[in-house]
Amino acid sequence: MRPIILLLASLALPAFAAERTGAEVYEGTCSECHASGKFNAPLFGNAKRWNKLVREGLDDLVPAALGGVRKMPAKGGNPDLSDLEVARAVIYMANAGGGRFAEPSSADLARWRQKADKRSKK
Numbered sequence: 262m263r264p265i266i267l268l269l270a271s272l273a274l275p276a277f278a279a280e281r282t283g284a285e286v287y288e289g290t291c292s293e294c295h296a297s298g299k300f301n302a303p304l305f306g307n308a309k310r311w312n313k314l315v316r317e318g319l320d321d322l323v324p325a326a327l328g329g330v331r332k333m334p335a336k337g338g339n340p341d342l343s344d345l346e347v348a349r350a351v352i353y354m355a356n357a358g359g360g361r362f363a364e365p366s367s368a369d370l371a372r373w374r375q376k377a378d379k380r381s382k383k
């Protein structure tokens with residue numbers, strides 16, 4: 262009996278882990294550019310660059326990250342990420358640069374998705 266329970270428990274794990282934290286998404290996807298400054302991406306923890314971005318606010322930053330802006334690819338080039346995961350990564354980076362943003366609500370996510378779709382049609 263026991264091995265079966267263990268097996269079931271390990272199968273269930275990925276479902277719980279489906280939505281990654283901001284730190285995990287950052288490490289896995291965003292750090293490629295934001296840890297190196299590749300393409301002049303705003304460097305993680307660079308207060309000077311992020312202060313300005315933090316003042317623009319999440320209503321600007323998250324749609325930009327979802328839809329892409331100039332050399333910044335949509336969702337950081339990783340379409341497997343959910344909108345929530347991308348938003349969390351933005352918040353993780355923004356808070357490391359002086360922001361004080363909290364976990365987004367589903368209303369936030371819906372608004373950001375709408376904005377991103379509108380921007381990409383331009």
Ligand code: HEC
Binds near residue numbers: 321333
């Ligand atoms: C291939 C390189 C690359 C990757 C990977 C990448 N970015 Fe970026 N990112 C950039 C560049 C370059 C800019 C600057 C864009 C500009 O303003 O010209 C940028 C800018 C941003 C901005 C500021 C947008 C604004 O409104 O000015 C946010 C927020 C951001 N990235 C979030 C993310 C997140 C979240 C991830 C991971 C899911 C990510 N990036 C992955 C290159 C990257």
